[in-house]
Amino acid sequence: MPDWKSIVHSNLKELNLHLPEQDEITAELANHLEDLYEQFQAQGLCEPEAFGLAMEETKDWKKLAKSIARAKRKEGEINRRTKMLWLPGLVAFATASILLIALERAVMSRPALLTTLEHATSLRPTFWWREQVFAIYLCWWILLPLSGAAGACLSRRESGRRLACVAASVFPAIVVLCIFCFVLPVNIVLEKNTSAMQHPLYYVIAMVNWMMVPGLALILGALPFLRQPPKIQK
């Protein structure tokens, strides 16, 4: 009986994995060749013929070592998370930011458009800042589902689960929440800004404008993609 372990070991020297993992792979492949060799012998082949046929399972050991190393590489997990969560989230964040900046510029630079929007938003709550600001926010919220859809769509394309899709789509709102969680304590504790304590309503309005309503709009855009089954990675 050939020493399959040493045959595999000598051929897979280039694997460069951790020793226990390399030993495990060596043992598994050696077992496979041993089973195959015994099967050929059971079919009536003589030892050299059975050995030759078993060895034909792998003509290019270097290529096999590379394929195994690639398959075992742990970075794949990080890459997948990046593809299904971080990149779609960043796309959603970037599109949401671009939309807001573009709207601000478009509305502020065109008085006629501003008047129309002010008229359209005449039912605004009275405490909601100046009219044009509310008009910009309203347009932004209406367009935000597109950003949410972009994030969810990209996440779904990379086999992202529902939770990953939702997280990717509401990523802009999560970023704002993190900023608020950081800015508010810094403002009050470190900078001793008493106005923050005296006008808490401003912060509530800001949270609603920047986080809660946008969060809902983003999820709204993600909804069609949450119903689809995730695409399969080939």
Added chain:
Amino acid sequence: MKKPIPSKIARGSAELAILTLLDKQPLYGFEISRLIEQNSGGALRFTLASLYPMLYELEKRGLLRGRWEANEEGRDRRYYRLTPEGKRHLAPLRQEWHAFFVALDRLAGVSHA
């Protein structure tokens, strides 16, 4: 025995073939390779070089898990099992392949039945 399917086509179907077999029972590499060849009438054949990188890749993706156990002859073999993630992955994978064959049938009259 049928003529083996060219490796490029066979490689694409490997994931479905492996996951389908493991959905029924835990198997080790040699058994997986033997059953794929046997159940496909010899049309699909995965050598050691094509099978194990695929198994390790699927294991890394969390679709299956390998564990050393003794086989019927008392020899230690690395048995692969489908994980819950793998089970969830299999249903849409089957649907995709079904849709693929339907589309191919419409296009080129290649029936999968």
